[in-house]
Amino acid sequence: MYTIKIDKDHKKKHHMYGMTAILFILFLSFLSSVNIVSADYDFDGVPFNDQLVKVVHDSVIGGVIVDGGHGIGNAKNSPYYTQSFSIPNGQITYSRMYVGVWGGTETKTGTLQTTINDHEFDSIDLEGKGDTNENVYCSGHGVYWVVYNTTKYTTSGSNSAVARTSGTIDGRVYGIILVAVYADESSEQKVEYWINEGNPNLYSSSDSHPSGNKEANAYFSGINNIHPPAARLSVAYMTGDKGQNDYLYFNDNKLNGDDVAASSGSFDLLTFDVTDYLESSSNARFDVGDESYLHPVLAVLTVYTGDLEEESDLIVKKVAIGELCTNNENIISANIENIGTSPAFGFSAALYSNDIMVSKAQVSSIGPDKNISVNFTWEPVYTGRCILRVMADYTDLVAELRETNNNNSPFSVDILDRTPPNITIDQPQYDQTFTYETITAKGTIEEVDKNITMVVNGVDTVCSGGKWNVQIPIDNGMNKIIVNAIDGSNNTATEFVIVHADFNGSGQQNVTDTDLHNNSIIDENSSTQMNESSIYTTNCPGAVTLLCLILFIYRIRRAT
Structure with a gap:
């Protein structure tokens, strides 16, 4: 008869190990059933390759504004990429800002610095294929969609944002x-x-990804009122090309024909009336069509409450305008009134100069016999006279009693130039020393006005294509090279540089080299690159005298 002794502690340990293993297996099973949202780079899309993720669903007594996006532009050099927004009066309860950046390729890296209303966010490293920033969606060949929570920094009225980029990335900004x-x-x-965001990279196929990634969706669930007075869908795209067909569907209803993302600036922000297409669970479907690449990055659905009536009537009652100047963000205010008997929902107003739209502002709603003030921001490029007008509901989203009275009477204004010329002196360099009596001075000038006069040390200077070049005399010793410019609006600017002339070889520099391109002497420690034909001199007259005396004595001894 055998007696088996059971180690209770050993049994407990085995039981604990078994429970741990079971819990671990259950945890793995749980992970496999849950979509973990990650902002890590993925060529086909972030956080998902086939959908935009919902970040908020809520309601408010007031309004929702989706504004911005004027197309791709410079962000690496001053004045960088700027965007203005107009928000009606009220308390900001939620605000989110987006910046789209073109990296050039997924292997290049750089930084993004963003400011809104003088609040500067921490600089973000854009790491391409290695990007793991929580607020950065990077996909495709280095297409970035960067998100900021701006609730604390946004105000009613005018708002302004600036984006600056640096590094090896291309660095242009698609839009804000x-x-x-x-x-x-x-x-x-x-x-x-509902606000949905992300960065799916849609394309038909490529050598490295032959199967392609052709569709993405934005889902909107929990819609209780499927027969509202109005519903609007706002969407944003990056990298779309005009002339390459792509498609947008809302609950399988095609919106905006066969070329939705058709902006010439590779950036589109569009709003559609989807009132008649609502379902309790709705979705917007983005189809790449024959676009090379397409990045749908934002989908915002707004559903309004109230009675379904089409008896609104919008007019532009008053336009307030001050002095308009080039190189300045001018504010033009317009008062829009609803003289109808029902509310007007979700539309945009536009400012036109000589029948070209130069600015727009979104309006969430205006009740009957109510009015609202909107601000347009415009930075004119040219001086002179132009004809301005404002149009309410310029995309014709609102069904009105009359559609022919949405414009104010056009009026003429003069665009002034209050900005002085911006002069840069490229040559000569500060503290440079010359051995010749005539030198070349040259540089660049930035000026909107083509009628500009330049003088360098009293010598009239020709300016062509933003560049100037002139030969000027200098005197032995210190010289001040003064560049004066005046434009057609009498704005003046002055820049100068100090140089030296050493015609007798008695300067203070010990070892110098002569740049044969501009006849200048540059110190050997200068950052200016030396050329191979440099000649070396010594500024020591005592040594020269001693050498002459030795030669003289040598000749006398030879003669004797």
């Missing part, structure tokens, strides 16, 4: 968009809204 939710105690209008 602000989504702002505001509460208005004087409003009776309730708006339910």
Whole structure:
């Protein structure tokens, strides 16, 4: 008969190990059933390759504004990439800002510095294929969609954002968009809204990805009122090309024909009326069509409450304008009134100069017999006279009693130039020393006005293509090279540089080399690169005298 002794502690340990193993297996099973949202780089899309992820679903008595996006532009050099926004009066309850950046390739890296209303966010390292920033969606060949929570830094009225980039990335900015939710105690209008974001990279196929990635969706669930007075869908795209077909569907209803992302600036922000297409669970479907690459990055759905009537009537009542100047963000205010008997929902107003749209502003809603003030921001490029007008509901989203009275009477204004010329002196360099009596001075000038006069040390100077070049005399010793410019609006600018002339070889520099291109002497420690034909001199007259005396004595001894 055998007696088996059971070690209770050993049994407990085995039981504990078994429970641990079971829990671990259950945990792995849980992970496999959950979509973990990550902002890590993925060629086909971030956080998902086939959908935009919902970040908020809420409602407000007031309005929702989706504004911005004027197309791709410089962000590496001053004045960098700027975007202005206009928000109606009210308390900002939620705000989110987006910046789109072109990296050039997924292997290049750089930085992004963003400011809104003088608040500067921490600099972000854009790491391409290695990017793991939580607020950066990077996909494709280095296409970035960067997200900021701007609730604390956004105000009613005019808002301004600036984006600056640096590094090896291309660094151009596709656009900046602000989504702002505001509460208005004087409003009776309730708006339910959904905000979806991400960065799917849609394409038909490529050598490295032959299967392609052709569609992405944005889902909107929990819509209680499928027969509202109005519903609007706002979407944003990067990298779309005009002439390459792509498609957008809302609950399988095609919106905007066969070429949705058709901006010449590789950036589109569009709003559509989807009132008649709502379902309790709705979705927007983005189809790449024959676009090379397409990045749908934002989808905002707004559903309004109230009675379904089409008896609104919008007019532009008043336009307030001050002095308009080039190189300046001018604010033009317009008062838009609804003289109808029902509210007008979710539309945009536009400012036109000589029948070209130069600015736009979004309006969430205006009740009957109510008015609202909107601000347009415009930075004119040229001086002179132009004809301005404002148009309410310029995309014709609102069904009105009359559609022919949305414009104010056009009026003429003069665009002035208050900005002085910007002079740069490229040559000569500060503290440079010359051995010749005539030198070349040259540089660049930035000026909107083509009628510009330049004088360098009293010598009239020709300016062509933003560059100037002139020969000027200098005197032995210190010289001040003064460049004066005046434009057609009498704005003046002056720049100068100090140089030296050493015609007798008695300067203070010990070892110098002569740049044969500009006849200048540059110190050997200068950052200016020396050329191979440099000649070396010594500025020591005592040594020369001693050498002559030795030669003289040598000749006398030879003669004797």
